[in-house]
Amino acid sequence: MIVRNISDIEGTEDDIVTDTWRSKRIILKKDGMGYSVHETTIFAGTETHIWYQNHLESVFCIQGEGEVETIPDGKIYPIKPGVLYALNEHDNHFLRAKTELKMICVFNPPLTGREVHDETGVYPLID
Numbered sequence: 270m271i272v273r274n275i276s277d278i279e280g281t282e283d284d285i286v287t288d289t290w291r292s293k294r295i296i297l298k299k300d301g302m303g304y305s306v307h308e309t310t311i312f313a314g315t316e317t318h319i320w321y322q323n324h325l326e327s328v329f330c331i332q333g334e335g336e337v338e339t340i341p342d343g344k345i346y347p348i349k350p351g352v353l354y355a356l357n358e359h360d361n362h363f364l365r366a367k368t369e370l371k372m373i374c375v376f377n378p379p380l381t382g383r384e385v386h387d388e389t390g391v392y393p394l395i396d
């Protein structure tokens with residue numbers, strides 16, 4: 270069994286910080302679960318363009334307020350604690366944080382841990 274405390278991930282190579290978010294990657298591909306699990310903080314006042322063409326992701330909000338805008342239809346989905354959105358169609362979108370958002374994110378296929386978005390909002394598929 271794997272038992273992990275998120276505090277053990279802080280400051281390690283599985284703790285990734287970008288301009289708009291920080292992701293502590295708790296379960297990764299190397300753990301052999303078939304998915305990865307992350308706690309992601311989206312910084313207040315930011316907008317992130319995301320388009321996971323190689324991955325499916327479920328995002329469960331546990332703190333904060335924000336919105337997702339899908340592209341190109343411009344549909345707005347308010348995000349607050351208790352809301353989960355699942356990018357089941359590799360949905361192209363903007364994620365905006367009005368206040369700091371905390372999200373629990375699950376990826377299939379699992380991330381290896383090194384991924385950050387490229388200029389088109391995509392994570393590469395790493396083997």
Ligand code: 9YT
Pocket residue numbers: 290292293307308309319326328364372374384
């Ligand atoms: C909600 C979302 O996808 N944010 C970007 C970071 C991602 N969750 C990750 O790499 O953990």
